[in-house]
Amino acid sequence: MQFIIHCTDKPDSLPLRLDTRPAHVDFLNAHRDNLYIAGPTFEDDGESPNGSLLIVDFPDRAAVETFAAADPYVQVDLFESVVIKPWKMTFEPQS
Numbered sequence: 001m002q003f004i005i006h007c008t009d010k011p012d013s014l015p016l017r018l019d020t021r022p023a024h025v026d027f028l029n030a031h032r033d034n035l036y037i038a039g040p041t042f043e044d045d046g047e048s049p050n051g052s053l054l055i056v057d058f059p060d061r062a063a064v065e066t067f068a069a070a071d072p073y074v075q076v077d078l079f080e081s082v083v084i085k086p087w088k089m090t091f092e093p094q095s
Contacts, residue, residue: 002036003064004087007052007073010080017049023072031067034058051079055087 009017028038036055043050052073058064064084068074074082 001060002055002057002087002089003061004083004085005052005054005056005064005068006041006083006085007079008041008081009049009051009078013078014049016076016078017073020072020076020078027070027072031056034067061086 028035034056036057038052038054038056040049041051041053042048056064056067058067061084068082068084073079
């Protein structure tokens, strides 16, 4: 089952994000088989990260919640909010 995970950083948390990024990337690489896409979201300037968006595939909600809770960003309390919702692809990118 596919899910979106939309995370919003706490205010003034860029140093924490940058310090934790290598562990976060290693974590995502270890779960590559479960990822469709993953990346940061930004302020309107397009340069200041303010959160994360992932689209993932896990058997059920419990599994995706376990995955999300194990993310190093979550472990260091980077996020103000984490929203997980079931998702279904309707349109695929064109080649």
